[in-house]
Amino acid sequence: MSTHILSRRVGVLLFLALVAGCSSTKPSPGTPAKSATSSKSPSAAAxxxxxxxxxxxxxxxxxxxxxSGERNYAEQEAKRLNMAELERLRRSFGN
Structure with missing residues (x-):
């Protein structure tokens, strides 16, 4: 019975190590890119x-x-967003 529990725990630990090794992490801001091709990707440029x-x-x-029409759209969208925020604030303060 104890070998069954031990093998299960070892299996879980191996799975967790595999998942941790495959997880994606962002490099810290001061770290250079790993390869020259990754710096040319659109996401790296962005x-x-x-x-x-x-x-x-x-x-x-x-x-x-x-x-043409972009300025009018931007003004209308700004008005819409401002009104939505005003309504949200009114609801949160009970007015």
Missing amino acids: AKVGDACASNRRKCIYEGSYE
């Missing part, structure tokens, strides 16, 4: 842009002209 935006938001602000 992460690099995201890091630049976090440190200096002015680098990420687009200062060009709007496309």
Whole structure:
């Protein structure tokens, strides 16, 4: 009976070690990329842009002209989001 319990526990530990080894983790911000091909991937490029935006938001602000209808859409969407937030605040404060 004890060998059965021992083998079950060993099996569980091996499974946990396998799962832990296969889990995906993000590298810390100061760690370089593992390979040259990973730095050329779209997600790596997006992460690099995201890091630049976090440190200096002015680098990420687009200062060009709007496309036709884009400005109107942006204003309407901003109004909609503001109204939704106002309603949420009213509900949370009971007004």
